[in-house]
Amino acid sequence: xxxxxxxxxxxxxxxxxxxxxxxxxxxxxxxxxxxxxxxxxxxxxxxxxxxxxxxxxxxxxxxxxxxxxxxxxxxxxxxxxxxxxxxxxxxxxxxxxxxxxxxxxxxxxxxxxxxxxxxxxxxxxxxxxxxxxxxxxxxxxxxxxxxxxxxxxxxxxxxxxxxxxxxxxxxxxxxxxxxxxxxxxxxxxxxxxxxxxxxxxxxxxxxxxxxxxxxxxxxxxxxxxxxxxxxxxxxxxxxxxxxxxxxxxxxxxxxxxxxxxxx
Numbered sequence: 001x002x003x004x005x006x007x008x009x010x011x012x013x014x015x016x017x018x019x020x021x022x023x024x025x026x027x028x029x030x031x032x033x034x035x036x037x038x039x040x041x042x043x044x045x046x047x048x049x050x051x052x053x054x055x056x057x058x059x060x061x062x063x064x065x066x067x068x069x070x071x072x073x074x075x076x077x078x079x080x081x082x083x084x085x086x087x088x089x090x091x092x093x094x095x096x097x098x099x100x101x102x103x104x105x106x107x108x109x110x111x112x113x114x115x116x117x118x119x120x121x122x123x124x125x126x127x128x129x130x131x132x133x134x135x136x137x138x139x140x141x142x143x144x145x146x147x148x149x150x151x152x153x154x155x156x157x158x159x160x161x162x163x164x165x166x167x168x169x170x171x172x173x174x175x176x177x178x179x180x181x182x183x184x185x186x187x188x189x190x191x192x193x194x195x196x197x198x199x200x201x202x203x204x205x206x207x208x209x210x211x212x213x214x215x216x217x218x219x220x221x222x223x224x225x226x227x228x229x230x231x232x233x234x235x236x237x238x239x240x241x242x243x244x245x246x247x248x249x250x251x252x253x254x255x256x257x258x259x260x261x262x263x
Contacts, residue, residue, distance in 0.1 A: 002123035003034065003041040004102065004116040008048055022062065022084030022145070023152045029075050031115040038213050039064045042126050044093070046111060057090040058126050063213060071159045080153050082216060083207050084145065087130030101126055142206035143190060149207060150219045151182045154228055174227040182228070186219065189235045198234035199253060214239040222249045
């Protein structure tokens with residue numbers, strides 16, 4: 001079922017979350033059961049600001065991406081935001097007195113929930129009201145959106161791996177580049193690879209122009225035992241990065257070749 005993700009400048013409780021609109025979303029661990037990869041969502045902005053109040057609106061949509069741990073706080077998780085599209089028209093949370101776009105909006109305390117499940121009908125009515133289909137991004141803009149999303153995910157992943165101690169093989173994920181340097185490096189990789197997955201040669205799809213989340217670009221370290229550095233990075237399809245895991249690059253490429261030879 002689709003979700004509503006609340007993003008505020010400030011919360012009624014005074015608790016702050018490290019959200020980056022269209023890139024990543026931090027949330028309490030209690031919502032992990034419903035925050036699943038690929039689930040579509042609509043962004044909701046509440047009335048509370050750092051100073052004063054504002055109109056409660058829905059302002060964009062996307063898909064939930066990879067779920068990551070939040071560094072230093074076991075009670076929170078962070079997810080990637082995929083395919084983010086900002087609405088042409090922010091959508092008021094209700095059409096009139098007691099006429100809410102979310103059917104449970106009249107319940108006391110309902111909008112204090114940071115993550116909410118809605119029906120397909122509610123989700124689609126919000127998209128329609130926001131003129132969802134009238135704001136296509138250019139290929140350059142969509143590529144930039146993908147790059148920013150991957151850079152933010154890499155930074156969060158490397159931060160969370162520091163001091164990690166678990167009873168399994170753990171990748172060494174130190175970040176040797178600034179976020180800006182990482183974005184520049186990925187832009188060069190896009191050009192060098194001509195938008196193709198470095199391992200399969202498949203055309204990678206871009207955020208906001210994607211019909212298959214498995215084909216979104218993903219930043220891969222060629223040698224998983226080495227750091228995030230310019231000479232150790234390549235762009236691959238998301239499903240390839242997931243399949244590869246901590247496997248050696250040359251061994252994984254060999255296995256992909258075996259599959260190709262069988263088809």
